[in-house]
Amino acid sequence: MGREVRRVPLNFDWPQNKVWEGFLTPDRLHEDRCPDCTRGYTAAAEWLQVLASRMDMLGSDIADQKRGRPLHPWLAQDSYPPNDAQYQVVRPSEDILDLLAGLTGQDKGHLLNPLRGGDGYRIARKIVEAAGLDPKAWGVCHACKGHGSIEKYEGQRAEAEAWEPTDPPEGEGWQLWETVSEGSPISPVFDSADGLAGWMSDPAQGDRWVPQDVAAKFIDDGWAPSFVGTPATGLVSGVEWVGNPTTEQ
Ligand SMILES: [Zn+2]
Incomplete structure (x- = not known):
């Protein structure tokens, strides 16, 4: 877990493990769900995307065959697949690559790269174009114009885009925060760095416990990533790494 030290007022009383409200887009800026779609597309376009990505998988299977891997179960378990006697x-035979290279505009070498991302969206787009339709218009949900949600009032979307998070107030106190969610306090507020270090190195912290000197150095440095890999130690928690001079590179 990513952790950081924040200086907050001594009487700061935001609940622990609750994301600070200033980091969250306020409810009034959340749009309504689109009644007609989930992601801004018509159901026809969603289906086309599914079929196009299955076509894309036929290309991936050529690479799988070369590597001795089985046919992907979604293809192997198709209800009406091509059969032998x-x-x-x-x-699929290798000529699928000619077809997919033509549809996607990618070369065959790219299609054989096992690490490539899916090219289903290129295939779908090409099919829409072949039908003489505008891929920016066909398949886009009319109700929400492709946003997937609908403004509660005019200007709400612009307001949401202009919204900026606000940090908690600053003060004399010391507090540990986690940064994996948007950010929430995970310790009481202490009136000194030593107080916070003492809390962090209290055995009652269980899994989160760190030695006192490690905690002190962490607070001094102000921030530690979740996990840090070093050749000497393997994966250690960020707090431990920052605070421990023997594992520094
Ligand atoms: Zn919609």
């Missing part, structure tokens, strides 16, 4: 599913 023994009614076994036949895997």
